[in-house]
Amino acid sequence: MAPSRYVGILALVAGCLLPSGVRALWPIPHTLETGTTALTVSPFFYFDVQVEGAPLDLYEAVSQAQFYLANDKLGRLVVGRGANDTTALVGANTLSTLTLSLMSGATAEPIASEAVKPLGTRSEEYTLTIPADGSAATLVANSTLGLYRGLTTFNQLFYYYGGVTYTLLAPIAITDTPAYPFRGFALDTARNYYPVSDILRTLDAMSWVKINTFHWHITDSQSFPLEVAQYPELAINGAYSPQEVYTPSDVQYIVQYAGARGIDVLLEVDTPGHTSIIAATYPDYVACFDETPWSTYANEPPAGQLRFALPEVVNFTASLLADIASTVPSSYFSTGGDELNVPCYTNDYPTQLQLNSTNTTLNDALNTFTLATHGALIAEGKTPVVWEEMVLDWNITLSNETIVMVWISSEDALAVAERGFRLVQAPSNYFYLDCGAGAWLGDDPTGNSWCDPFKTWSESYTFDPLANLTEAQYELVLGGEQCLWSEQSGPENLDPIVWPRAASSAEIFWSAQQPTGAPLNVTEALPRLQDLRFRMVQRGLKPIPLQPYWCAIRPDACDLTA
Amino acid sequence: MAPSRYVGILALVAGCLLPSGVRALWPIPHTLETGTTALTVSPFFYFDVQVEGAPLDLYEAVSQAQFYLANDKLGRLVVGRGANDTTALVGANTLSTLTLSLMSGATAEPIASEAVKPLGTRSEEYTLTIPADGSAATLVANSTLGLYRGLTTFNQLFYYYGGVTYTLLAPIAITDTPAYPFRGFALDTARNYYPVSDILRTLDAMSWVKINTFHWHITDSQSFPLEVAQYPELAINGAYSPQEVYTPSDVQYIVQYAGARGIDVLLEVDTPGHTSIIAATYPDYVACFDETPWSTYANEPPAGQLRFALPEVVNFTASLLADIASTVPSSYFSTGGDELNVPCYTNDYPTQLQLNSTNTTLNDALNTFTLATHGALIAEGKTPVVWEEMVLDWNITLSNETIVMVWISSEDALAVAERGFRLVQAPSNYFYLDCGAGAWLGDDPTGNSWCDPFKTWSESYTFDPLANLTEAQYELVLGGEQCLWSEQSGPENLDPIVWPRAASSAEIFWSAQQPTGAPLNVTEALPRLQDLRFRMVQRGLKPIPLQPYWCAIRPDACDLTA
Known part of the structure; x- marks a missing residue:
């Protein structure tokens, strides 16, 4: 090639x-x-x-x-x-x-x-x-x-x-023809809410660069904006307001709008961590709810995770995920699985009672939970998608078809591949669009972003999807995505924080032919990316300027060594 | 107090x-x-x-x-x-x-x-x-x-x-009553252009937090968007396009709009550095124009600085600045003076010929240039404003009334005060809003922002206007300002990169009573700043979210140690 x-x-x-x-x-x-x-x-x-x-x-x-x-x-x-x-x-x-x-x-x-x-x-x-x-x-x-x-x-x-x-x-x-079948963009609509119109505009922009997957991280510990017909209280009690919800018809409209633009909507309902707000409806299903200090029980406030050891929580979650998954046409559904906090369960009486009475470990319980929730999804015809911890940090049985998203570090792809799973590259050290905006926690004036520094388009662009992998493992790499986590984002800054940077991975996974074609080159790419950015402006998007306009109309004149 | x-x-x-x-x-x-x-x-x-x-x-x-x-x-x-x-x-x-x-x-x-x-x-x-x-x-x-x-x-x-x-x-x-008389916000409209409507919206937001000075860095090496009646070619040849200009009536409108909101417009026409684009009209007035490698001759491309040793350049600049200054009512006018690059002149034949034939040094020539340009401004009733290098790096005679802006580091305020000048605090390590967005030069994928990291509102908020100064020097501190330099900014990201962060200095210089009142406290401040931010949203601005909404409606719940 x-x-x-x-x-x-x-x-x-x-x-x-x-x-x-x-x-x-x-x-x-x-x-x-x-x-x-x-x-x-x-x-x-x-x-x-x-x-x-x-x-x-x-x-x-x-x-x-x-x-x-x-x-x-x-x-x-x-x-x-x-x-x-x-x-x-x-x-x-x-x-x-x-x-x-x-x-x-x-x-x-x-x-x-x-x-x-x-x-x-x-x-x-x-x-x-x-x-x-x-x-x-x-x-x-x-x-x-x-x-x-x-x-x-x-x-x-x-x-x-x-x-x-x-x-x-x-x-x-x-x-x-694309080099990789999966080229995504992930948006967190739970830390802060985005109106449907913002999502539609984002889907348009994604289509312009041939991104084919909208990874919709739709719920989290902070809010549950998704209206589920069978579980209406989750959004009633968990959305930020009655207006800040995604109704079933909103979801259908977004899925249809995406599909018409060649984009698959991959829903993620993150479990069993990142579920604190479910306690607003089902307090008995959530351990360490809003416990303090939050930093003992969660990576960010509020603490609270599903009591996955309890049979009723297993049933509830399997049913919830299957109900949601059944409403969308994608072949895939993500159950999340990142950042599961163990101390949350250490002093949780219902969990410990259940583990002791059944003589099982937390890991065994997680295995049972995952078999049930994934089983329910598979019964709906969906292939499960999980974050890397589910295969790297826990010993649980997953379908061979399961797709694993690498996020903590690009170094982790090898370990996932070694376990034989297909993977999506979403490494925070290259692809997290929220990095570099400083600390967002209160009372932390000298704190920096946990994934500092800011990922420029060109830093992202140097990502090698096959780095560290053996040739036999190459075929496990389905593609990749850049992600916007919304602790410090919302509709106010959506366009400039995402665009044109999210185009970097779009090109890597469309154009970087595996095993090793001509490597992509930031100097060759910049004038093209400028062109894309200015075309985006013409189409009404608000992508961040990459350089002074003086540089934009003088390709290479503002290179470091020009 | x-x-x-x-x-x-x-x-x-x-x-x-x-x-x-x-x-x-x-x-x-x-x-x-x-x-x-x-x-x-x-x-x-x-x-x-x-x-x-x-x-x-x-x-x-x-x-x-x-x-x-x-x-x-x-x-x-x-x-x-x-x-x-x-x-x-x-x-x-x-x-x-x-x-x-x-x-x-x-x-x-x-x-x-x-x-x-x-x-x-x-x-x-x-x-x-x-x-x-x-x-x-x-x-x-x-x-x-x-x-x-x-x-x-x-x-x-x-x-x-x-x-x-x-x-x-x-x-x-x-x-x-305000603690300090000068509370500013600085915007660079030369690296990238901002339509008048963006400036008006920004003035509105400034007024909401009692900022009283719009420091308008209106020209730079990359573009000269200011239409000057006596020198029309500067904008004709130096603006990015015929649409991307500030006409005299635009300036009058902006000044009037600002004034009605209690805001003084402090114009800055940066000289003798940061003037490359003047060569498009007066090629004989500019040394090292677009010389490469640009990094030898300037802090960023394009290279090019006024040949300030030439009498005709002195006359031109004095006349230009006085003409511009005469059109605006402010008592102040900034002649800039930052980042003057010496190697630009080392091999510049006209400069060296002039220095040799008059047996003067570059410093002497700069002194003559500054006396003339500042003299012209003083004749127009303006008090000159300069960046810190004019008093710290060069030995030139300045009016005692001159106001000096500290920008390179907060550490430099003491040296300026020791020279007896009144000063404005604009230190990059606290107040530069553009920091942390990574490298913008091409071919530099691993480069970071020169003033990394991103300055969060709370980092800015911990700035002490009187740090390191003696009590006798306190009265020299007129106030301060946050600054947006526009290498990576434009109308697309103006609101979220500026707001609500620029409110930090607004409160420091309004509320932090000197010599030392109760120190400002980030934990007490955050809920108020959230309120301000949400009020800004209600008024149609697009300020960046500081935290998940979950945190915004639960003051202190997302503090680092909560």
């Missing part, structure tokens, strides 16, 4: 000398060939959907692509923003059509259906060809999902100046 | 037990007495302006206060957000009027005129009394500016629940 990838890199290197239209692509396609011919987009440009039985969400995607094509109006990030391109555009050929079609034998399912298929069975690849002579461009894929990815790429190919939408790099030929 | 300040602290300590309405005050007033009586605000409440010849901007301020009183609708930050207060409100007395008046002998000038008087001659003090029996509240001051400050306090006294605006702490008696 390496040689074909080099085609793309070489074209881009040339693009640093030429006026590069393709500088805007993010993630960089698997193969990319470009020419040097100017091509303008016709004011009468249209997308020609030659797909038999095309589903509604494909037409919606085309309509969205048409909107972006007309409204992005992104000037090239050079001094003058494209003013110098106008002479090249005089007499240029005009592109009037992009024809979308499926490969023969492929059937047209809704994008939303393709997006929730099991990992490894989704078809995201596509071929996009734009001739230089003005004849129709073509987009071909094996699925509507592949067509959706291709439309995303198509929208990134064009700049705008003085009323003209154009590329200077026709002909363009792209064949594209 | 300490005893009267203790009244306030004690009332607040009691307030942690009682339902505290006054928890919301920020900055905390000089003296504060509260009762335990509920008092509701009448739907027909009005502000009774008993001020002879009241200026228009006082009426505008009253109108704004009326708007906030009706629309803040801030629930108390406790579980239930005030639901438990409703019984106390049954049959409560109703407040119908706040009477505003000036002390006898005081004359009613516009707030905007009072706001630009020389430091030390402005009258910001006021007395606010709210009886418990429903009779008229009174606000008395020596000036319209004092009345404005009092209105700001009045608006922070009330909560809202279920259609009722109320306090539970009547009667309330406040006498208030």
Whole structure:
């Protein structure tokens, strides 16, 4: 695969000398060939959907692509923003059509259906060809999902100046396919609540960089904003307010909105830790509830964890998780499992009574609990997802299919792989977007963020998904995700703290071909990421500026060694 | 002064037990007495302006206060957000009027005129009394500016629940006066541009915490967005785009808007460093323009500094600064003077030719340049303001009136004071809001922010304005400011990166009575700052969340040692 990838890199290197239209692509396609011919987009440009039985969400995607094509109006990030391109555009050929079609034998399912298929069975690849002579461009894929990815790429190919939408790099030929099947973004909506509109806007941005999983950490110890039909009191007593909830119809709308953008919604209901607020409804189910000092019983306030040794808690949790999981189409569901605090149970009378009377250990009880909760999910057709502690810190039986998320450190992937589990890379030392904002606990003026320092896009971008692993273990790496934990975040800072940084992992897991293609390079990437960022601004997002604008329009001039 | 300040602290300590309405005050007033009586605000409440010849901007301020009183609708930050207060409100007395008046002998000038008087001659003090029996509240001051400050306090006294605006702490008696005359916020609008609307919104927020100086770092090496009537090419060639400029009428509007909110606009046109972009118009006036490696010639790209040794550059700069200064009413103008790079001139032929032919040193030339530029400003009636290097790194003659801003380190205040200059505290190790966001230069994936770590509100809040100084030097400390440098900021993240953090210095310099009153305390302050933050949200600002909402409504529960 390496040689074909080099085609793309070489074209881009040339693009640093030429006026590069393709500088805007993010993630960089698997193969990319470009020419040097100017091509303008016709004011009468249209997308020609030659797909038999095309589903509604494909037409919606085309309509969205048409909107972006007309409204992005992104000037090239050079001094003058494209003013110098106008002479090249005089007499240029005009592109009037992009024809979308499926490969023969492929059937047209809704994008939303393709997006929730099991990992490894989704078809995201596509071929996009734009001739230089003005004849129709073509987009071909094996699925509507592949067509959706291709439309995303198509929208990134064009700049705008003085009323003209154009590329200077026709002909363009792209064949594209992701390096990894799982490319996620995780959002914690429990420490602080995000209105549905913020989530939808985030899903849009995710789709622009081909992220295909919204890992929704929807509940935690602080709040339970998820309305569950069978357990309505959990949100009534556990949401921050009656307005700060996700109703079943909110969830359905978000899932549908995500699916239409090629995104699977992976719900996480973190158990048995991170559940303090459940005590507001079921006080008997929660140990060490709001005990102080909280730091003895939890990593952050408030303390409180499910009494997983009690049979009624096992039944309740299995039922709760299955009920929630049954409402969403994803093949996956996360039961969490991080930061389980043992001292919480040491003096917990109901837990100790149960353990003593049944002559079992805390570990055995956790095993029973996990078998039951995971069993209930598997019965619903879901594959369980857990945080790394469930395999590294505890001795419990998990289905071989279980997916393990590595978060504490990138060093831990090896240990997970050695146990034979498939894994998702979400290491805090590369991918936690909340790091570096200082201490948030009160009375701690000299405290720093526990995962200091702030992870810049480029630090994240240097992450190697296969580091430390043996070649035989490579296939266990499903992909990765960047995460926003919300102790110090909310709708007020969502866009700038996430974007464009979350695009770093999106490119790593789309473009970094395993086992080892050409390594990604921060210097080559920065101008493209700037382009992505400015296109995001054009689309109404509020991504953080990466540099002074002076630097943004002078690629490489602000490199450390320039 | 300490005893009267203790009244306030004690009332607040009691307030942690009682339902505290006054928890919301920020900055905390000089003296504060509260009762335990509920008092509701009448739907027909009005502000009774008993001020002879009241200026228009006082009426505008009253109108704004009326708007906030009706629309803040801030629930108390406790579980239930005030639901438990409703019984106390049954049959409560109703407040119908706040009477505003000036002390006898005081004359009613516009707030905007009072706001630009020389430091030390402005009258910001006021007395606010709210009886418990429903009779008229009174606000008395020596000036319209004092009345404005009092209105700001009045608006922070009330909560809202279920259609009722109320306090539970009547009667309330406040006498208030600032500890320091200069309380600023500095914004760099040159690295990245901010639309006028962003500046206006920021001025509003500044006024809510009684910040009285907008230090506007309006130009820098990267861009020159300021349109100067006598030198139009500077912005034509130096602004990022024709849209990204501050026209003379923009500046007038901003100055007027600020003035009406009790805020003086201190313009900074940084010289002779930080001027690279002037070369786009006057290439002969700039040394080492865009030289590489930039790191030899500047602290950040692009390199380029005024050839201050050349007589024509001295004349140009003096004329430019005087022309700009003459358009604004402030008594102060900053000529910058930070980070002057010597190697820039070492091989600069015009500079060396001039120095050799006149047998002068670079230091002498800087002295001549500064005498001329400051002289021109003094002739315009302005007091010059400079960064600390102008007195610590160079041997130049400055007017005794010159104000020196300490920025490199809080340790440097002593050296400035030892030279006898009045100073403003803007130390990067406490007050730089941009710290902690990682490296922004390209090709530097492992680089951190130069002033790591991120300055939390509480770290900033522990700053002692008088640290290391002798008692005789205390009077030299005019106040201080937090600063946003915009390498990694722009309109997209302005609100969350500035607020509520910039309120920390606002309280230090309003409430920390010198020489040494009761020290400010982060644990006491946090619930009040949370209240301020949530009130800011109610007013449409986007301040960063400081903690999970669970913590915000449970004061002290998320303290480090809780």
